[in-house]
Amino acid sequence: MRARWLQTRTQQYVDVVLVLALKDFKIRYRNSALGFLWSLLNPLAYMAILTLVFSLLLRVSIPHYAAWLLMGLLVWRFFQIGTAQSLGTIVGNPSLVGKVYVPRYLIVLSNNLANLLGAALEFIALLPLIVLLGVNLTALALFMPVILILEFCLIVALSLALSALNLKYRDFYQLWDIALQLGFFLSPIIYDPSLIPARYQFVYFLNPVTRLIDSTRDIFLLNHLPTLTDVVVILSAVGVLLATGSLIFRHFEPGFAEEI
Amino acid sequence: MLVIEAADIWKRFRIPHHRRPSILEQIAGVLSVLEGERYTYEEFWALKAVDFKLERGESLGIIGPNGSGKSTLLKLMARIMKPDRGTIETDGRIVPILELGIGFQGDLTVKENALVYGVIMGIPRAQMKKRIESILDFAELARFQDAKLKNLSSGMQVRLAFSIAVETEADIFLVDEALAVGDMEFQKRCLARFRQFKNEGKSIVLVSHDVSLVKAFCESTLYLLNGEMRDFGPSDRVTDTYVKDVESGAQPLASQQVSQHM
Numbered sequence: 001m002r003a004r005w006l007q008t009r010t011q012q013y014v015d016v017v018l019v020l021a022l023k024d025f026k027i028r029y030r031n032s033a034l035g036f037l038w039s040l041l042n043p044l045a046y047m048a049i050l051t052l053v054f055s056l057l058l059r060v061s062i063p064h065y066a067a068w069l070l071m072g073l074l075v076w077r078f079f080q081i082g083t084a085q086s087l088g089t090i091v092g093n094p095s096l097v098g099k100v101y102v103p104r105y106l107i108v109l110s111n112n113l114a115n116l117l118g119a120a121l122e123f124i125a126l127l128p129l130i131v132l133l134g135v136n137l138t139a140l141a142l143f144m145p146v147i148l149i150l151e152f153c154l155i156v157a158l159s160l161a162l163s164a165l166n167l168k169y170r171d172f173y174q175l176w177d178i179a180l181q182l183g184f185f186l187s188p189i190i191y192d193p194s195l196i197p198a199r200y201q202f203v204y205f206l207n208p209v210t211r212l213i214d215s216t217r218d219i220f221l222l223n224h225l226p227t228l229t230d231v232v233v234i235l236s237a238v239g240v241l242l243a244t245g246s247l248i249f250r251h252f253e254p255g256f257a258e259e260i
Numbered sequence: 261m262l263v264i265e266a267a268d269i270w271k272r273f274r275i276p277h278h279r280r281p282s283i284l285e286q287i288a289g290v291l292s293v294l295e296g297e298r299y300t301y302e303e304f305w306a307l308k309a310v311d312f313k314l315e316r317g318e319s320l321g322i323i324g325p326n327g328s329g330k331s332t333l334l335k336l337m338a339r340i341m342k343p344d345r346g347t348i349e350t351d352g353r354i355v356p357i358l359e360l361g362i363g364f365q366g367d368l369t370v371k372e373n374a375l376v377y378g379v380i381m382g383i384p385r386a387q388m389k390k391r392i393e394s395i396l397d398f399a400e401l402a403r404f405q406d407a408k409l410k411n412l413s414s415g416m417q418v419r420l421a422f423s424i425a426v427e428t429e430a431d432i433f434l435v436d437e438a439l440a441v442g443d444m445e446f447q448k449r450c451l452a453r454f455r456q457f458k459n460e461g462k463s464i465v466l467v468s469h470d471v472s473l474v475k476a477f478c479e480s481t482l483y484l485l486n487g488e489m490r491d492f493g494p495s496d497r498v499t500d501t502y503v504k505d506v507e508s509g510a511q512p513l514a515s516q517q518v519s520q521h522m
Contacts (some may be wrong), residue, residue, distance in 0.1 A: 020363075140430070258341065
């Protein structure tokens with residue numbers, strides 16, 4: 001009896017996450033005529049500009065710099081959009097929070113899921129370009145979904161805290177915007193991480209986003225799997241952030257309907 | 261058998277004197293506390309010592325002037341909010357129809373919106389896909405199913421939402437004046453649908469200002485005044501009390517008792 005009830009309940013939650021994620025996904029791409037194309041043009045334009053600046057003007061000597069940049073940009077873009085959008089998931093859904101009861105974390109989760117889908121499609125759509133830029137695709141590329149799912153877990157962990165805090169403090173998104181700008185330069189997106197002085201290397205590589213970008217370049221450009229340390233660092237960061245994030249979310253959740 | 265049992269429930273809202281919704285203000289607030297300026301707020305009890313019971317298959321009306329706590333009580337029953345004191349035990353599936361069209365998206369089609377709304381209201385996705393045609397038929401919107409929702413009139417949108425809400429498998433429906441929308445013809449059909457629910461042994465909790473509707477529909481009625489139970493019992497008696505109060509102007513106007521906390 002109890003098992004059956006649990007099963008229906010779980011099924012209902014899965015349904016809710018799926019339809020909400022699909023809704024977010026459709027809205028994201030249906031609002032503009034170019035839809036999905038825009039989401040490809042954005043990182044491509046970035047890549048072109050940065051390649052121009054760094055490889056032609058500043059003469060950075062990283063092999064396959066354009067493709068190398070694109071990896072960093074795509075991983076970063078998923079992180080940036082995923083966390084930035086999560087800030088509005090609770091604040092932006094007053095009727096889902098205040099007029100009906102669905103567990104609120106499902107609202108956050110569904111938005112993260114929509115962005116995972118978007119990021120995966122961007123990667124797939126840009127694969128031909130990566131080949132065109134001179135990269136040899138190997139079977140290692142099959143490891144990419146694992147990296148994306150690890151990144152998804154990281155985004156979920158952060159989103160729980162961000163969505164709750166942004167309801168409590170309505171200017172929290174401003175703070176996160178600054179953090180993201182800082183994060184862009186604290187991650188090896190445009191520069192080679194070996195430029196970081198040796199004594200800061202250890203701390204620098206505790207950043208899970210750094211590990212995610214590095215792992216992506218490992219499988220596409222360096223033809224080897226991410227190291228065990230990469231995976232351990234990412235999983236530990238996810239574990240710590242998920243624990244903190246759920247605590248923060250659960251602390252604020254009983255007041256959601258009143259604050260909104 | 262009871263489907264809802266509320267025992268001595270209290271619900272408090274806190275309204276800070278200096279709202280500090282932002283991080284910057286929060287920091288400034290901490291500084292001013294250090295300087296001796298205290299954090300102050302007003303306390304406002306939206307519900308005080310409310311007790312009631314609802315038998316399976318019976319319906320409950322909730323009446324009272326604006327701001328007397330009716331909607332707050334519905335939200336407590338629906339688990340959207342938690343009481344500060346007391347307990348609300350419920351038995352069976354509850355579907356709150358507090359606002360029609362939760363999460364509707366103008367840029368998606370009528371059909372897409374219907375699917376999202378239905379699933380949020382607790383209808384399994386697979387079933388929703390099967391039943392969508394009959395839902396659109398009931399709402400008389402079948403020919404608009406692929407139109408963007410924003411192109412529908414607001415009355416049509418409400419009709420859509422309502423048609424989905426009544427398809428949910430629930431034991432208790434919580435209805436917050438949602439019936440006051442739609443044209444007369446549609447209202448009549450909604451009432452018929454609710455009667456049918458009653459005959460099937462389902463319970464309805466109805467918040468309304470329409471005394472005759474409450475009288476016709478609900479066995480018992482709860483009359484709330486400033487968050488307190490002014491009366492609870494058979495609908496005929498309780499609605500009479502309400503009407504008399506309104507006519508004699510005996511209602512202490514919504515001058516909420518607010519306590520200051522320094």
